[in-house]
Amino acid sequence: MNIRHHFDDATLMAYAAGTLPAGMALLVACHLHWCPECSHRVKQAEALGGALLDRIEPKAMSSNALNELLSRLDDDMATEVSSLVQPAILPKDVPAPLHHYIKGSLDDLPWKRLGYGVHHIDLNLGSKGTTRLLKIAPGVSVPHHTHSGNELTLILRGSYTDEVGRFSAGDVADLDGEIHHQPIVDTDQDCICLIATDSPLKFTGFMGRLVQPFIGM
Amino acid sequence: MQEDKPTGGDVNAVIQIAEEKKKQQRDSWSARLSSLAETRDKSEFAAIFEYFAPRVKSYIMRLGMPLATAEEVTQEAMLSVWRKSHLFNSAKASASTWIFTLARNQCIDRLRREKAVEYELPEEEPDPDQRDMAEHSILEERMQIAISTLPESQAQVLHLSYYEGKSHSEIAEQLGIPLGSVKSRLRLAFSKLKAHWGEEE
Ligand SMILES: [Zn+2]
Numbered sequence: 550m551n552i553r554h555h556f557d558d559a560t561l562m563a564y565a566a567g568t569l570p571a572g573m574a575l576l577v578a579c580h581l582h583w584c585p586e587c588s589h590r591v592k593q594a595e596a597l598g599g600a601l602l603d604r605i606e607p608k609a610m611s612s613n614a615l616n617e618l619l620s621r622l623d624d625d626m627a628t629e630v631s632s633l634v635q636p637a638i639l640p641k642d643v644p645a646p647l648h649h650y651i652k653g654s655l656d657d658l659p660w661k662r663l664g665y666g667v668h669h670i671d672l673n674l675g676s677k678g679t680t681r682l683l684k685i686a687p688g689v690s691v692p693h694h695t696h697s698g699n700e701l702t703l704i705l706r707g708s709y710t711d712e713v714g715r716f717s718a719g720d721v722a723d724l725d726g727e728i729h730h731q732p733i734v735d736t737d738q739d740c741i742c743l744i745a746t747d748s749p750l751k752f753t754g755f756m757g758r759l760v761q762p763f764i765g766m
Numbered sequence: 767m768q769e770d771k772p773t774g775g776d777v778n779a780v781i782q783i784a785e786e787k788k789k790q791q792r793d794s795w796s797a798r799l800s801s802l803a804e805t806r807d808k809s810e811f812a813a814i815f816e817y818f819a820p821r822v823k824s825y826i827m828r829l830g831m832p833l834a835t836a837e838e839v840t841q842e843a844m845l846s847v848w849r850k851s852h853l854f855n856s857a858k859a860s861a862s863t864w865i866f867t868l869a870r871n872q873c874i875d876r877l878r879r880e881k882a883v884e885y886e887l888p889e890e891e892p893d894p895d896q897r898d899m900a901e902h903s904i905l906e907e908r909m910q911i912a913i914s915t916l917p918e919s920q921a922q923v924l925h926l927s928y929y930e931g932k933s934h935s936e937i938a939e940q941l942g943i944p945l946g947s948v949k950s951r952l953r954l955a956f957s958k959l960k961a962h963w964g965e966e967e
Contacts, residue, residue, distance in 0.1 A: 559949035569933070600909045603906075605828075608836075614837065
């Protein structure tokens with residue numbers, strides 16, 4: 550995978566600090582599974598958390614806390630395996646964290662039509678903001694506007710081009726309210742991406758404007 | 767510490783001695799955590815608990831959890847230190863950093879009432895940078911020094927983000943500055959800290 554577009558440092562710091570809403574954290578984790586460069590920066594951002602933990606002023610635990618926990622260890626001699634078990638068959642365009650939610654291929658999902666050439670799936674993560682999969686047909690463009698929050702996009706399959714550049718599988722678009730763009734699907738393949746935002750109202754407005762056929766490329 | 771040599775290298779020498787001292791402490795926590803996986807020695811765990819649990823509790827309280835919950839979540843985080851010690855790799859993170867990530871994930875689990883499955887990365891993932899395999903504790907020590915030299919405006923957003931668990935939008939609102947300024951302060955702070963990570967060597 551030849552990844553050319555990565556996350557902003559500020560986004561990776563929010564991920565490391567644990568302050569992203571569930572959907573955006575999921576999207577970051579998906580990219581990290583594909584991207585050694587961003588993984589490296591996340592480790593640095595986490596080391597910052599570790600350094601801060603060392604500097605923090607300790608708050609005493611209650612006097613019986615240690616004994617209480619030690620007694621629990623007796624019932625708990627088993628070690629825990631990693632909470633993410635890598636599925637046996639992982640489609641190459643579904644990173645493991647996403648697979649946990651959709652359990653299969655992008656082709657088998659119950660896509661809902663949203664407008665001309667656009668289908669979507671709401672992952673219903675129930676967190677702040679929205680998290681959706683979007684499937685956009687070749688030649689269709691997605692009108693955009695500025696918004697007050699943040700929006701992350703991870704390309705899973707296909708590609709699109711906008712004012713910022715060309716985005717293909719593995720790439721992320723890490724946008725905040727200051728960027729205007731209008732992506733156009735630029736091959737004869739559907740473009741499927743994961744989109745997560747932290748501002749639901751604005752995203753509704755954005756979704757409402759999705760329906761617009763491609764006009765000249 | 768010797769301060770009597772009149773050369774310009776003094777400050778560096780002092781920093782090196784201080785780094786060396788703290789590095790030994792950190793190395794020892796990393797070594798103890800590594801050996802815990804093999805020995806399953808409860809007295810070793812107790813020592814780790816005595817040092818880290820009060821720090822984890824302090825961190826969790828700053829995130830805004832009430833005292834009783836903070837104590838409970840700290841217990842869960844320390845329990846996961848015990849359960850997952852075989853996953854600790856001192857070549858990839860220092861003990862403090864690893865325990866920080868466990869505590870953070872425990873808080874996320876609690877707040878979302880859902881497992882933070884997405885945080886685990888594949889173990890066989892190729893290491894992007896051999897320098898990662900170098901000495902994590904000394905790198906973290908340099909980061910410590912760098913943190914203390916950050917300008918107040920950058921240290922503030924760092925603390926609000928990591929210590930108080932505020933999103934960037936919430937920080938912008940609280941400080942009455944644009945979201946873009948919050949992010950650029952964080953980026954500036956991070957790039958200074960990264961310079962101390964050893965990337966320049
Ligand atoms: Zn990346």
